[in-house]
Amino acid sequence: MAGSSPARAALLIFAVVTALFTSLLMMPWAAESGRPAELHEALFVATSAVSVTGLTPVNTADHWSLAGEIVIIVAIQVGGLGILTVASLLAASVTRSLGLKTKKIAQEGWKTDQLGEVTSLIKIVVAISLIIEAVLALVLVPRLIHLEGDVLSGIWHGLFYAISAFNNAGFVIHSEGLAGLDHDPLSIWAIMIGVFLGSLGFPVLFALWRTRLRYSRWNLHTRLTLEVTVLLMVAGAGLYAVMEWNNAQTIGDMGFLEKLQNALFASVNMRSGGFSVVESNLENPQTKLISDALMFAGGGSASTAGGIKVTTIAVIWLAFLAEARGDTESTAHERTIPASAVRVAVSVVAMGATLVLVSTLALMTITGQDMERPLYESISAFATVGLTSGLTAELPPAGLYILSGLMFAGRVGIITFAAALTVRQRSTRYRYPEGRPILG
Amino acid sequence: MAGSSPARAALLIFAVVTALFTSLLMMPWAAESGRPAELHEALFVATSAVSVTGLTPVNTADHWSLAGEIVIIVAIQVGGLGILTVASLLAASVTRSLGLKTKKIAQEGWKTDQLGEVTSLIKIVVAISLIIEAVLALVLVPRLIHLEGDVLSGIWHGLFYAISAFNNAGFVIHSEGLAGLDHDPLSIWAIMIGVFLGSLGFPVLFALWRTRLRYSRWNLHTRLTLEVTVLLMVAGAGLYAVMEWNNAQTIGDMGFLEKLQNALFASVNMRSGGFSVVESNLENPQTKLISDALMFAGGGSASTAGGIKVTTIAVIWLAFLAEARGDTESTAHERTIPASAVRVAVSVVAMGATLVLVSTLALMTITGQDMERPLYESISAFATVGLTSGLTAELPPAGLYILSGLMFAGRVGIITFAAALTVRQRSTRYRYPEGRPILG
Numbered sequence: 001m002a003g004s005s006p007a008r009a010a011l012l013i014f015a016v017v018t019a020l021f022t023s024l025l026m027m028p029w030a031a032e033s034g035r036p037a038e039l040h041e042a043l044f045v046a047t048s049a050v051s052v053t054g055l056t057p058v059n060t061a062d063h064w065s066l067a068g069e070i071v072i073i074v075a076i077q078v079g080g081l082g083i084l085t086v087a088s089l090l091a092a093s094v095t096r097s098l099g100l101k102t103k104k105i106a107q108e109g110w111k112t113d114q115l116g117e118v119t120s121l122i123k124i125v126v127a128i129s130l131i132i133e134a135v136l137a138l139v140l141v142p143r144l145i146h147l148e149g150d151v152l153s154g155i156w157h158g159l160f161y162a163i164s165a166f167n168n169a170g171f172v173i174h175s176e177g178l179a180g181l182d183h184d185p186l187s188i189w190a191i192m193i194g195v196f197l198g199s200l201g202f203p204v205l206f207a208l209w210r211t212r213l214r215y216s217r218w219n220l221h222t223r224l225t226l227e228v229t230v231l232l233m234v235a236g237a238g239l240y241a242v243m244e245w246n247n248a249q250t251i252g253d254m255g256f257l258e259k260l261q262n263a264l265f266a267s268v269n270m271r272s273g274g275f276s277v278v279e280s281n282l283e284n285p286q287t288k289l290i291s292d293a294l295m296f297a298g299g300g301s302a303s304t305a306g307g308i309k310v311t312t313i314a315v316i317w318l319a320f321l322a323e324a325r326g327d328t329e330s331t332a333h334e335r336t337i338p339a340s341a342v343r344v345a346v347s348v349v350a351m352g353a354t355l356v357l358v359s360t361l362a363l364m365t366i367t368g369q370d371m372e373r374p375l376y377e378s379i380s381a382f383a384t385v386g387l388t389s390g391l392t393a394e395l396p397p398a399g400l401y402i403l404s405g406l407m408f409a410g411r412v413g414i415i416t417f418a419a420a421l422t423v424r425q426r427s428t429r430y431r432y433p434e435g436r437p438i439l440g
Numbered sequence: 441m442a443g444s445s446p447a448r449a450a451l452l453i454f455a456v457v458t459a460l461f462t463s464l465l466m467m468p469w470a471a472e473s474g475r476p477a478e479l480h481e482a483l484f485v486a487t488s489a490v491s492v493t494g495l496t497p498v499n500t501a502d503h504w505s506l507a508g509e510i511v512i513i514v515a516i517q518v519g520g521l522g523i524l525t526v527a528s529l530l531a532a533s534v535t536r537s538l539g540l541k542t543k544k545i546a547q548e549g550w551k552t553d554q555l556g557e558v559t560s561l562i563k564i565v566v567a568i569s570l571i572i573e574a575v576l577a578l579v580l581v582p583r584l585i586h587l588e589g590d591v592l593s594g595i596w597h598g599l600f601y602a603i604s605a606f607n608n609a610g611f612v613i614h615s616e617g618l619a620g621l622d623h624d625p626l627s628i629w630a631i632m633i634g635v636f637l638g639s640l641g642f643p644v645l646f647a648l649w650r651t652r653l654r655y656s657r658w659n660l661h662t663r664l665t666l667e668v669t670v671l672l673m674v675a676g677a678g679l680y681a682v683m684e685w686n687n688a689q690t691i692g693d694m695g696f697l698e699k700l701q702n703a704l705f706a707s708v709n710m711r712s713g714g715f716s717v718v719e720s721n722l723e724n725p726q727t728k729l730i731s732d733a734l735m736f737a738g739g740g741s742a743s744t745a746g747g748i749k750v751t752t753i754a755v756i757w758l759a760f761l762a763e764a765r766g767d768t769e770s771t772a773h774e775r776t777i778p779a780s781a782v783r784v785a786v787s788v789v790a791m792g793a794t795l796v797l798v799s800t801l802a803l804m805t806i807t808g809q810d811m812e813r814p815l816y817e818s819i820s821a822f823a824t825v826g827l828t829s830g831l832t833a834e835l836p837p838a839g840l841y842i843l844s845g846l847m848f849a850g851r852v853g854i855i856t857f858a859a860a861l862t863v864r865q866r867s868t869r870y871r872y873p874e875g876r877p878i879l880g
């Protein structure tokens with residue numbers, strides 16, 4: 001795997017970019033106090049911004065100067081564009097190296113021909129990102145100018161939230177979090193739609209644009225991504241509403257429609273956005289467990305969302321369906337899912353579960369806490385969600401380094417891992433006879 | 441799946457047997473107090489005994505009369521033999537229905553020809569079980585007569601533990617648990633070896649016996665089962681020792697070798713035996729999380745151990761290895777693992793994880809607790825381990841019914857589910873073109 005050079009290049013680029021933003025955040029001018037930030041804080045926030053996670057050990061609004069906040073939003077924009085580009089390129093490089101027959105197959109997932117060169121791919125990524133962010137800003141800026149009664153502040157905050165939302169970054173620059181906007185449906189819906197679009201991933205956004213939303217022309221990847229995304233979004237909102245309906249610390253005291261709106265907002269953000277209207281820590285333990293599952297699931301491939309990705313879940317579910325029906329192959333939308341896709345999906349899940357388990361054990365040892373909060377924080381970091389149980393703000397440097405590593409691995413590691421696995425198909429020289437161990 | 445009639449017959453048989461033992465345990469003479477047990481208690485203990493789990497809401501030694509304890513040990517023996525027989529028969533029926541070509545393949549897992557008829561399979565299952573139990577009893581009975589200074593009591597306790605150990609039942613009939621034996625290495629090792637042999641499963645025990653332990657003649661199923669079992673056993677003991685080394689409430693005050701012995705004992709029993717020298721509830725939270733993982737893993741197929749089974753883990757690991765190496769197929773020991781085996785493995789893991797998640801949420805709602813103990817208890821019930829965080833003894837009837845259902849599903853459900861999935865292979869009438877969604 002380490003031998004795959006596009007994957008290695010991607011890891012290196014992200015490491016260098018993160019190091020650059022770490023050093024910027026350690027400048028005296030970046031901090032509100034004028035004292036340079038500690039290495040573990042700066043590294044954590046830079047990693048969190050570049051990986052568009054949103055976890056932070058310090059309050060963004062209070063700790064950083066305006067210059068520091070600009071560094072953070074630039075890091076988010078660079079990280080988001082970088083992720084979309086690199087993940088799309090890796091998916092395309094998978095296509096190229098699979099040879100002629102499989103090239104046609106892989107085009108189902110990603111029509112690389114129509115993009116031509118790398119530069120045109122980057123151009124389209126940047127164009128789609130900026131157009132969506134601009135539309136979000138056109139809604140948010142006037143609204144925030146109105147709400148805050150200050151033009152400059154409204155522009156700055158509107159731009160910040162537009163970028164933070166589309167990139168699924170979850171960073172906020174009001175010291176009380178998003179709470180100031182929680183009674184403004186327009187802002188809530190703008191952020192929610194921005195997060196939702198960002199979580200679909202570039203290949204899906206491109207396919208939707210290219211096909212003018214005509215369902216009959218969507219490819220397999222687009223259909224599976226949208227199906228699982230909508231399913232998880234609705235299920236998550238329903239479960240959240242049921243669990244929190246009477247919890248006065250979260251949505252219990254709200255009106256009927258506001259409860260539903262906030263359940264949907266929570267559901268959309270659990271899978272990666274990381275914005276929260278209510279403090280996650282005040283939710284029921286059951287809600288946290290459901291969040292754990294949804295955070296781990298994540299969003300679309302080559303998107304600013306993290307996690308194991310919705311197509312991974314789709315492939316596993318299709319494998320189960322094939323077995324339940326007694327089919328010899330998994331199929332969906334009149335396409336056969338190759339057996340190696342099932343193996344890649346299983347590998348991604350196994351790798352994610354192992355990373356989360358090891359990090360949880362380490363954080364439990366460092367903090368002496370029960371598993372609940374270390375597990376929540378580890379999944380949030382791995383899946384670059386950014387929701388917090390409050391643990392990040394309490395962690396010593398060792399814990400922050402672990403979560404920084406997890407954000408990096410969850411962001412760049414999973415993308416490159418899956419691409420590297422998919423790309424390395426060598427032909428088998430001879431076949432062994434089949435052997436079937438007894439299972440279950 | 442429900443259409444598969446051997447699987448449906450197995451579910452029915454286990455339900456009837458469990459109902460029978462429930463009614464026996466509700467007899468006045470079964471209880472020490474002479475008052476008949478409540479339905480939820482009797483159903484729970486009968487399910488726990490028949491599924492060889494070992495969880496119990498009441499102290500076995502204090503609550504039941506000698507007659508009640510005899511009912512329990514008979515239920516364990518009937519349940520254990522039933523599981524070995526039914527699981528082996530289902531594996532054989534899989535073989536039969538796969539047709540001629542695949543029949544040869546499936547024989548890798550299970551040589552049904554050499555057994556001939558169902559009756560001879562049952563005879564061999566009973567013979568192997570009784571021989572191993574007799575050897576264990578030959579060690580334990582004299583030892584317990586010596587330790588307890590009473591011949592009748594020593595014989596009864598020795599027989600009880602011999603049966604409970606080989607069947608991985610984890611039931612104890614000393615009110616202080618196994619603690620009375622924790623300084624007697626001979627008893628500890630006898631129980632540990634009994635649990636280990638029981639957890640390998642009948643196909644492996646039969647293969648070991650038939651091949652006179654000659655490695656070169658072991659089939660794929662036997663090799664994979666032993667490899668993963670030993671790996672998990674050693675890793676579990678190592679992690680347990682590291683985590684608990686200085687915990688004075690568990691092994692912290694013991695000598696060096698006794699610490700290692702107890703770590704190994706804990707590791708062997710975590711994967712299904714369910715015996716404990718130290719109270720699980722006194723272990724570090726990290727140890728409980730590691731236990732969660734090992735309990736979920738479980739033992740061998742067609743064994744008295746539960747969980748998702750070690751061969752399921754082997755198949756997933758081999759799928760990962762194949763992708764990492766860039767092979768087009770998973771292979772092990774010069775055999776190709778068919779793609780459908782990977783799909784069955786994934787389905788078993790997904791079903792197990794879903795059952796545990798739903799039960800954990802339900803128990804959290806019923807008890808108002810954080811996830812730690814409901815998760816531990818749910819995994820212990822699903823994987824028929826029987827280790828307890830103490831929660832079972834505190835649960836109201838609703839909670840006991842949930843865990844009873846989980847023990848039943850974990851025991852009979854997973855076996856029949858995997859067999860039903862494997863057996864239903866229909867030929868595909870036409871092939872769709874391949875479609876590969878982007879993953880990770």
Ligand SMILES: [K+]
Binds near residue numbers: 053386
């Ligand atoms: K995020």
Ligand SMILES: [K+]
Binds near residue numbers: 494
């Ligand atoms: K057990």
